Amino acid sequence: MNTLIFRIAWRNIWRNTRRTVITIVTMVVTVGLMVWMITFGDGVHEQMIRSALNLGLGSLQIHAEDYQDDRAVEKVIIDPERVLEIARETPGVEGVSVRLNAFGLISHGNASQGSMIVGVDPVGETTISIMDEKIKEGEWLPETIENERRLPIVIGSGMAKKLGVELGDRLFLTIQGFTGDVGYTVYFVHGIFKTGMGELDKAIGYVPIGSLREVMAVDVPLFQNAVHEVTVLLEPREDLAGAVNSIKERIEVGELAAGNSRELDVLSWEEIQPGLRTFIDLDEVGIYIMMGLLFIVVAAGIMNTFLMAVFERIREFGILMSLGTPPSAIFKLVMIESFLVGLIGAFAGLALGLIGYWVNSYYPISYESFSEMSEVMVMDLSIKFYPTLIWGNVMRAVGGIIIVTLLAALWPAIKASLLKPVEALRHV
Amino acid sequence: MTLVELQQVWKTYKTGKIEYDALRGVDFTLQEGEFTALVGPSGSGKTTMLNIIGGLDRATKGTVLFEGEDVTKWSATRLSVMRLEKIGFIFQSYNLVPVLSARENIELSLILRHWHADEARKRADELLEAVEIADMANKRPDEMSGGEQQRIAVARAIADRPALVLADEPTANLDTATGNALLTIMEKLNRDEGVTFLFSTHDPRVVERAKRIATIEDGIVLKDKVVAHHKL
Numbered sequence: 001m002n003t004l005i006f007r008i009a010w011r012n013i014w015r016n017t018r019r020t021v022i023t024i025v026t027m028v029v030t031v032g033l034m035v036w037m038i039t040f041g042d043g044v045h046e047q048m049i050r051s052a053l054n055l056g057l058g059s060l061q062i063h064a065e066d067y068q069d070d071r072a073v074e075k076v077i078i079d080p081e082r083v084l085e086i087a088r089e090t091p092g093v094e095g096v097s098v099r100l101n102a103f104g105l106i107s108h109g110n111a112s113q114g115s116m117i118v119g120v121d122p123v124g125e126t127t128i129s130i131m132d133e134k135i136k137e138g139e140w141l142p143e144t145i146e147n148e149r150r151l152p153i154v155i156g157s158g159m160a161k162k163l164g165v166e167l168g169d170r171l172f173l174t175i176q177g178f179t180g181d182v183g184y185t186v187y188f189v190h191g192i193f194k195t196g197m198g199e200l201d202k203a204i205g206y207v208p209i210g211s212l213r214e215v216m217a218v219d220v221p222l223f224q225n226a227v228h229e230v231t232v233l234l235e236p237r238e239d240l241a242g243a244v245n246s247i248k249e250r251i252e253v254g255e256l257a258a259g260n261s262r263e264l265d266v267l268s269w270e271e272i273q274p275g276l277r278t279f280i281d282l283d284e285v286g287i288y289i290m291m292g293l294l295f296i297v298v299a300a301g302i303m304n305t306f307l308m309a310v311f312e313r314i315r316e317f318g319i320l321m322s323l324g325t326p327p328s329a330i331f332k333l334v335m336i337e338s339f340l341v342g343l344i345g346a347f348a349g350l351a352l353g354l355i356g357y358w359v360n361s362y363y364p365i366s367y368e369s370f371s372e373m374s375e376v377m378v379m380d381l382s383i384k385f386y387p388t389l390i391w392g393n394v395m396r397a398v399g400g401i402i403i404v405t406l407l408a409a410l411w412p413a414i415k416a417s418l419l420k421p422v423e424a425l426r427h428v
Numbered sequence: 429m430t431l432v433e434l435q436q437v438w439k440t441y442k443t444g445k446i447e448y449d450a451l452r453g454v455d456f457t458l459q460e461g462e463f464t465a466l467v468g469p470s471g472s473g474k475t476t477m478l479n480i481i482g483g484l485d486r487a488t489k490g491t492v493l494f495e496g497e498d499v500t501k502w503s504a505t506r507l508s509v510m511r512l513e514k515i516g517f518i519f520q521s522y523n524l525v526p527v528l529s530a531r532e533n534i535e536l537s538l539i540l541r542h543w544h545a546d547e548a549r550k551r552a553d554e555l556l557e558a559v560e561i562a563d564m565a566n567k568r569p570d571e572m573s574g575g576e577q578q579r580i581a582v583a584r585a586i587a588d589r590p591a592l593v594l595a596d597e598p599t600a601n602l603d604t605a606t607g608n609a610l611l612t613i614m615e616k617l618n619r620d621e622g623v624t625f626l627f628s629t630h631d632p633r634v635v636e637r638a639k640r641i642a643t644i645e646d647g648i649v650l651k652d653k654v655v656a657h658h659k660l
Contacts, residue, residue, distance in 0.1 A: 004532065004539050011527035319523040322484055323537050323584075324512025326505050422485040425523070 005329070009336040016309070020341065023305045027345025027401055028352055030298050034291050034397035035353020039387035040360060041287050045280045046388045049269075050236065052276055054130040055195060056118075057269050058231035060244050062087065062251075065263040067228060068272060073102065073216070074178050076226035077264065083230045086250045092238030095127025098227040100209050102216060104175030106155075108163040115159060115203045117175060119212030128233040131193055131206065138167045138191035141208055151211045152190030158202030160192045167192065171205075175215060178223045183215035244268050291397065295404045302408035306338060310412040317416050318424025327417040334413035335406060342405030346398045353394070360387045430496070431592055431624055432458040432481050437490035439476050439647075450476040452647035453490070458626055460591070463618045465627045465638035473647040474628035478594045481626070482515050483507035495591070512540055516585030520597035522577040524569040530580045531556060531565040534587050541588045555583035559613055575606030582610060586617055595627045599634060611637055 013020050053059055061068075062083055064075040077083055080098050087096045100119035105112050122141035126132045131154070132140035141152050153171060155163075165171065169189045177183045187207060195201055209227070217223035234243055248266045270277040310317075317330055364384035439451040450473045458464060458481075466474050479485035480492060483499060492500050494510060502510070516537075517523075524533045531552045538548035556562040559579040569577055578598060585593050595614070599607035615637060617623045627634050635641060643651040 003545075004536055007532070008525065008527055008536075015527065315523075316525065319525060321508060322482070322511065322517045322519075322523070324508050324510075324515075324540055326508040326512075328505070329540075420485075422479050425484065425519070 005333060006336060006340075009333055009340055012309070012313070012333075013337050013341055016312075019305055019308070023302060023341060024345045024348065026301050027298055027342070027405070028349040030294050031346055031349020031397050031401050032352030032356060034294065034400075035350055035394050036356035036360065036387070037287060037290070038393050038397060039353070039357040039389050040365070040385070041283065042390050042393055043360075043387040044385050045283065046236070047385060048280065049276070052273065053233060053269060055134075055197070055200065056129045056131065056231075057273060058128050059234040059238070059240055060232045060247070060266060060268050061272060062230040062232070062247065063228065063265045063267065065265055068265060068267055071101070071103075073176055076100075076178070076223065076228055077230065078222060078226050080225060080227045080230055083251070083264065086247055087230055087232045090232070090243050090246055092235045092243060093232055094235045095124070095233040097121050097124030097128045097231055098209060099125075099229045099231060100212050100216070100226070101228045102175040102212060104173055106159070106163065106205060107172045107174070108165050108169060111163045113159055113162055113203070115205055117153075117173060117205050117207055117212060119209035120206050121209055125206070128231050131195075134193040134195050135191045136194045138189065140191055141206060142190070145208055145211065151185065151187045151207065153187035154191040154193060154206040155189060156201030156204055157192050157194040158198060159205065160189070162202065165189050173205075173215070175212075177216040177220075178226065179217075179220060185211070185215045187211075240268050240270075291400065295400060298401065299404045299408040302338070302341070302405050303411065305341075306334065306409045306412035307415070309337070310334060310416045313416075314419060314424050314427040317419050318421050318427065321419070321421035322425060330419070331413045331417035334409055334416050338405050338409030338413070339402070342402040345405065346401045349401065350394070350398050353397070354389075357387050357389055429460045430457050431460045431462075431494070432456075432626075433491075433493040434477070434481070434487075435491040435493070437477075437480060437487045437492060439473070439480060439485070440488040449647055451480070451487070454644075454647070454649055456642065456649055456652075458592070458624065460624055461618070461622050462640055463615065463625045463638055464640040464642060465629055465635050466642050466644060467628075467630055467635055468644040469630070472644045474644055475596050476647075477644065478596050478626065478628050481592075482517060482594045483510050484517075514591045516587070516590040516593040518578070518581050518585045518593060518595040518598045520600045522569070522574070522581045522601075524577055524580055524584075526569050529566045529568055530561065530572065530576075533569075533580055534584050537584045537587050543588070551587060552583075555587055559583045560609070574601050575603065575610070578602060578606070578610060579613075582613060586621075586623055589621060589623065592624045592626065595625060595629075597629055597631070598627065599629070599631045604633070607631065607633055 062077065064077055067075040084096055084098065087093065098121055102117045102119070104115065104117055106115050120141070123143055126140070135154065136157060141154055145151065160166070163171070167189050171187045171189060173185050173187055175183055193201070213223065213226065217226065232243070234240060244266050251264055251266065320330060364386045366384045434454050434456040437451055437454045438449065441448045441450055454477060466477065468474050476485065480487050483502070487500060491498055494514070499507065499510060525536060528536060531549070534552035534555055535548045538551055539545065543551070553562070553565070556565050559582055561576050561579050564572055564576055599610065602610065611633060614625055618625055627638065629635065638655060640654045642649055
């Protein structure tokens, strides 16, 4: 119906400027708040995930079949080279490394601590985790072992405290080998890390993978190259499912070098640590429930505004009807008015939310005073939280408010379209 | 040709438990090209009759034929299409759309009739000239006098050359000069373009110029006479 109906709608919404401005301001504040909440929530979630991935979880891991379930020491990838090659060729990969995990007892003097000893490639590990950056005393594992009699180990601050050890102190390690035999070796504390996450700081030690393999596979040639996991870190926001499927496909089509006695599992971090995914999903549900409540409050305000606007203009609708305007066009007019109000509110709100995002990017929120809760939160709370702008998520608030506005105007619009012309014309 | 025919039309209003018959079995016909005045005292049923003819209101009983078609049971949408395509309204209180300028008020009625925007503007300007207020084209109703608003209302009513213009007390709020000027414009349209006019009025100036006068009282058309020598 030409642009005239838009002109009528536009002029109508500004007839009661104060009321329209109040309605729009409500929408702007709501959308602004939602946009900021979404960017902050996405930022926290992304950092939460990144923090977990960077502390060793990786984006995905390749294990021997069922290793994830029972962590049996003998479930290994016997020849990891081809697996590493496939992993490195996967698009979006930031880093790839191998690990050998052993559960054992670390002793120093009379003190001992049950712990997980992770054999790592000292260089490869730095491409998939930030443990080297978490060293508070000493250094991360050296690239090569210069003295076979002083094998290096990096332990957490909690473990160091419990065992009462300092840099350079000797630790005696007792572990179970691949064949069930118990092996022993001695390591010297080369570095002490602190992540702020109790379990990690108390119960994990990192050693060069070769040294651990020697203890675990004494004189068994089959295990000379064995690893428990190939860990892959993807670039932020890379397609995780795509990467998992691509690796699975290539492994399944038999590209894997011969020599592996078992099938392999390719698991995303969500499968390895489902608790984190659930926590984030629940948090997102919380955000959306809050958004829903805000939408309801705003919808009530918008409906009130439009009902009043319709009531004030009953006679005018009568005039339009007398001119031959069909009820559907009257309905359309009210809906266009609400759409215009929704559009202004949504995009002005988006602008406000983006300002909040921008300010928050420069002044990140710190939960440092809550860092003791890091363990509970499964993340390092000593870091600063930056918001993340994911347009798809932000546009849910923008689209949502437009839809809510249209829904809220539905009843007033129907009411207007059902007016009887002669009664409407008589209305004072 | 008969444009409108009312057969035993009744209109009953209900206010709570009280019922009131505004029309009581009206029989009335209107031929194409007429310039007819419907006269009668206040509350006699003039406006109700106009509203029923124009499809703004529905008869409680009886039949309303428009161009031979029984419109009594038509839906609201179908009646709106009839108003759009066939009828123009002029009201006592002008009833212009307040947020639109004089020109836009005229354009609106054309655009509702699916005129192209450029054509609608051209026709609106022609009509503004015809009703002699071209200089008010961009003024909104609240910036115009009653007479000026009523001229716009006339222009709007005849914009798409409707078959029938229903004018409900069109001169009631106007001074003598303005009222006369408007009547002259409407007479000219009737004479030159064959537009049919039906007025409800008790203004003697309108009665004086009407070619036919129907008198209604207490919801019944009592007298109906063709005036042989009307004044131009």
